[in-house]
Amino acid sequence: MTPILIGVDVGGTKTAAAVARGDAPLARADGPGAALRPGRALQSAATIAEVVRRGLASIGETRGDVLVVGAAGAGRRPERDELARALRSEALAEQVVVTTDIEIALVAAFGDGPGIVVSAGTGSIAVGRDAAGTLHRMSGYGWQMGDEGSGYAVGRAALGAVSRARDGRSPATPLQQRLLAATRSSDFDDLVRWAATASPAEVAALAPSVLEVAAGGDLVARGIADYAARELSQLAILLLPLLSAAGAGPVRVALAGGLLELDTALRRMVLQKLGDHEGLTLVDTPIDAALGALAMARKA
Numbered sequence: 001m002t003p004i005l006i007g008v009d010v011g012g013t014k015t016a017a018a019v020a021r022g023d024a025p026l027a028r029a030d031g032p033g034a035a036l037r038p039g040r041a042l043q044s045a046a047t048i049a050e051v052v053r054r055g056l057a058s059i060g061e062t063r064g065d066v067l068v069v070g071a072a073g074a075g076r077r078p079e080r081d082e083l084a085r086a087l088r089s090e091a092l093a094e095q096v097v098v099t100t101d102i103e104i105a106l107v108a109a110f111g112d113g114p115g116i117v118v119s120a121g122t123g124s125i126a127v128g129r130d131a132a133g134t135l136h137r138m139s140g141y142g143w144q145m146g147d148e149g150s151g152y153a154v155g156r157a158a159l160g161a162v163s164r165a166r167d168g169r170s171p172a173t174p175l176q177q178r179l180l181a182a183t184r185s186s187d188f189d190d191l192v193r194w195a196a197t198a199s200p201a202e203v204a205a206l207a208p209s210v211l212e213v214a215a216g217g218d219l220v221a222r223g224i225a226d227y228a229a230r231e232l233s234q235l236a237i238l239l240l241p242l243l244s245a246a247g248a249g250p251v252r253v254a255l256a257g258g259l260l261e262l263d264t265a266l267r268r269m270v271l272q273k274l275g276d277h278e279g280l281t282l283v284d285t286p287i288d289a290a291l292g293a294l295a296m297a298r299k300a
Contacts, residue, residue: 007293012122108292
């Protein structure tokens with residue numbers, strides 16, 4: 001019988017599952033984010049399982065043969081093993097493989113070939129695969145230690161800009177009204193209370209509003225967006241010497257993650273900055289990381 005394959009892309013704000021029977025994709029299901037955090041694999045697995053079961057139910061199935069999950073926060077072996085154990089206990093598939101969200105994005109973009117993926121969602125990271133198949137990582141160390149250019153970084157910068165404007169320490173900006181609306185806060189003090197308890201994912205969810213204000217011409221918001229674009233483009237540029245080989249030509253680079261997968265102002269800014277670098281060739285097509293997970297499931 002043709003095996004049922006499941007590929008899952010797990011980020012901080014969204015979980016996307018794709019179900020296939022052999023080479024034929026059959027169903028999709030989306031749900032809330034379930035990024036892996038140390039000691040919280042059971043919570044992540046529960047969210048992933050709910051999304052996967054909805055995908056399976058849509059084709060009349062309750063269990064698959066191979067499940068490949070690429071999860072944000074799974075960059076270290078202990079977290080990967082913990083999530084794999086939790087997912088096996090959910091009885092979703094005979095075989096369970098856990099890897100990172102960026103690795104399934106690499107497969108979706110380049111198959112087994114070399115290239116760089118820069119990803120920005122709630123967090124940010126860049127990973128490159130060289131011609132020998134070795135992976136090289138840049139950033140992605142979480143909201144406390146890194147994730148420059150991420151949704152969290154953009155949202156946090158906007159909150160800071162609003163507070164400085166409130167004190168007269170920086171120019172006035174329409175960001176305050178947009179953030180009040182986005183957080184359903186009635187006034188500045190209410191926004192302060194919201195920020196005091198907001199999770200990284202909730203702060204990251206402010207980023208689209210910030211980028212919309214930037215696209216409208218506000219100098220403060222444009223400065224935040226430009227800084228994010230410079231940080232993200234630098235991740236790929238700094239990976240380049242690790243992947244380049246003499247006479248091999250430019251290295252392909254693709255963009256992934258919620259902030260970069262659609263035609264947003266930030267995506268265009270990052271593409272422009274990367275396009276100015278002669279050592280890189282842009283892959284200007286959307287990446288469906290869940291399909292990368294499915295491709296890995298076919299080979300598992």
